[in-house]
Amino acid sequence: MPRSVNAVASRARRKKVIKQAKGYFGRRKNVWTIAKNAVEKAMLYAYRDRKNKKRTFRSLWITRINAGARQHGISYSQFMGGVKANGIELNRKVLADLAMNHPEAFKAIVEKVK
Numbered sequence: 649m650p651r652s653v654n655a656v657a658s659r660a661r662r663k664k665v666i667k668q669a670k671g672y673f674g675r676r677k678n679v680w681t682i683a684k685n686a687v688e689k690a691m692l693y694a695y696r697d698r699k700n701k702k703r704t705f706r707s708l709w710i711t712r713i714n715a716g717a718r719q720h721g722i723s724y725s726q727f728m729g730g731v732k733a734n735g736i737e738l739n740r741k742v743l744a745d746l747a748m749n750h751p752e753a754f755k756a757i758v759e760k761v762k
Contacts, residue, residue, distance in 0.1 A: 709744035716747030720758040730761030 662680055668690075669676060669683040676686040714724035722730075731738070736757065738746075746754040 706740060709740040712744040712747050713740060716744075716751070716754050717758060720755060722758060722762065727758065727761055731757070734761060736760070 665684050665687050666678065666680070668687045669678075671677065672683070672686055675682045677683060710724065713727065717724055717727040731743070738757075743754070743757070746757065
């Protein structure tokens with residue numbers, strides 16, 4: 649009996665990976681073994697960086713809030729402590745947006761916290 653290798657499934661698997669490697673440079677886009685490694689690595693980076701994205705955005709918001717707070721003579725830690733103490737239910741994302749785009753609203757919050 650001849651050996652069965654299921655070429656249909658193998659080819660479909662390879663086609664899927666090659667399609668994912670579209671746009672890569674050189675042999676990374678069309679040679680099976682190299683494309684497979686490149687796509688695998690890309691998936692790992694994508695998974696890792698979905699987590700890192702949250703960290704970097706939080707860091708950016710903290711930087712913006714700190715800059716806005718210091719314009720009104722108060723440090724970031726004092727400001728955030730005051731926000732929690734006064735029961736202001738705004739997260740860092742919203743506070744950073746206020747500091748950047750609505751300075752008068754942010755100033756009102758700072759005055760309430762002081």
